[in-house]
Amino acid sequence: MTTIIAIDIGGTQLRAAVYTHDQAEPLVVKKIKTQAEEPNAFGRLVRLIEDVFPKDGKVDAVGLSSPGPIDPYAGVIMTTPNIKEWRDFPITEKLMAHFNVPCFLDNDANLACLAEWKFGAGRGHHNVLYFTISTGGGGGVIINDQLLQGHHGLAAELGHTTLQADGPLCGCGQRGHLESFSSGTGIERYVAEQLAAGRASSLERGKKNSAREISSAATEGDALSIEAYQIAGKYLGIGIANFLHAFDPSIVIFGGGVTQSRALWLDTFHASLKERVIHPKYLEGLVITTVALGDDSGLLGSRALAEMKLQK
Template sequence: MKRDWLLLALDFGGTKLTAGLAASGERRWRAHQRVPSPPGSNAQSDLEIMMGLARDMLAPAKAPLGAVGASFGGPVDAAQGLVLLSHHVPGWEKMPLRESLEERLGVPAAVDNDANVAALGEHRFGAGQGCDSLLYVTVSTGIGGGWIVHGRPYCGADGMAGEIGHMVIDPIGPVCTCGQRGCLEALAAGPAIARHAQQRLAEDPQAGQALRALVGGEVQVVTARHVSQAAKAGDELSRQALDQAARALGRGIGSAISLMNPQRVVVGGGVAKSGPRYFEAVRAAARVTVPPEMTVDIVPAALGDDAPLWGAIALAENCLRAS
């Protein structure tokens, strides 16, 4: 691979748009910009904003652009380069994003959904380097996942492999956004943690003083981030709410491990910033659900919020290698 090409990474998130520019072979950003997706935006307006970011970054660049990789927060047919839809922004239905990027930028492009792309990012540049098989799980407002098998992304028949968030953990559990009961997402994602803590605060007016203090007594505004913060400060109610979510996540990851026996599981997303105690609870729950001979290696993501963006750089690198 030529070393003097630039690679452009684009991350179309549900609420924000991020672009990064790196040189092939380099592991630092030459340029990096993140903007909120404005209220009332649609596919075309988001694409125009992204192209504006790309132009700003490329104008002062000395080397030529070699390829572009894009991460999309929604289902994607990666083989066709087609976005299937967005759950947040209208107008993305059956949008040929790869073709559109190739036309606009004049270089090869590749597109995939954010969980698959983040898995690729952690595998090539982060906590999964050197692993032959890897499950990446992101835990934030929702729960998603992506697989690396034999060093390559495994997307499944519909590009949907790794949808661990909608594995049923408790058939009589709370209703999920997808309509099923007791999905992992309904038990362990950020909103589930916040809801559980809010219920406990309402039930026991004396409990969770540190958590109450964080929100000025306004129980209804408690988020998973508050719970995580209070748990780190030793708040017992917050620790229990987080532990319960961690145990559900551990059971879900344990089932995935039993099925596929991956070398490592990397957990990213906002909730994964909850610290070592959270990870211990996840590992302990996973350990008891898998056969004793199986590896249970569950680690925090290394690339943080930039995992999809570095994964998009990996996609662009692949394009450059193939061209």
């Protein structure tokens, strides 16, 4: 029986869970806040792991999920948005030194993909494309039952692929990325530009309207807000067509907060995808769905990563 400690370094919570290989549910889960008054986030992480560590001392591996960019081979968090003190931070090496257990790290989008493939919407598929649409956009890919990591561990950064070389600015500083169109930030940017240009809308002018507020306004019939989500859906279709041509998966799984507003963009997305695919065969039997796992997808991804690495 394999025992895994899974860690999810999230935006608001640091979570730890203990899984055994033959059980779907964790033996124990513990959460603390990611951000604290005092520094030493690593010390808090160590205490969190100690709190869940099995009394018999038997742990085969620790898996960690963190927002990127990270280096999964070196086990280094290059930067992570919510813990500023971790820069080029060799987290797996430091945890291994403390706990004397193999530790494995990958980024949150890759591990959400791995979790959906192993435990969620992607079960039984061998080629999976996962795309999360929230503040930003992130991807994960399974090819022939293997997580796509790439030479430097930086593969599947799908939000940052160019769809319009002279397009709008992305959060990363580049232009025309999928994320700059089809993310909460992209939707907010479009609405702000149109309001500034004097476009009629029920939205408040002179303040930042959130993707959620724009979604509410769209549901109440505001034409600008409806259009903003439709544009996001159109470019999502162009982006996913690119990914079908590149990876040719049998399932596309959408995650992230913007999927909750999918009634506003799904039709436009489907029309755009169908228009942009170069051969109808890409769509034959293609499943397009949303994530099946909830809040514990990060923990399950960390668990799956550790199990995958132990098998190698």
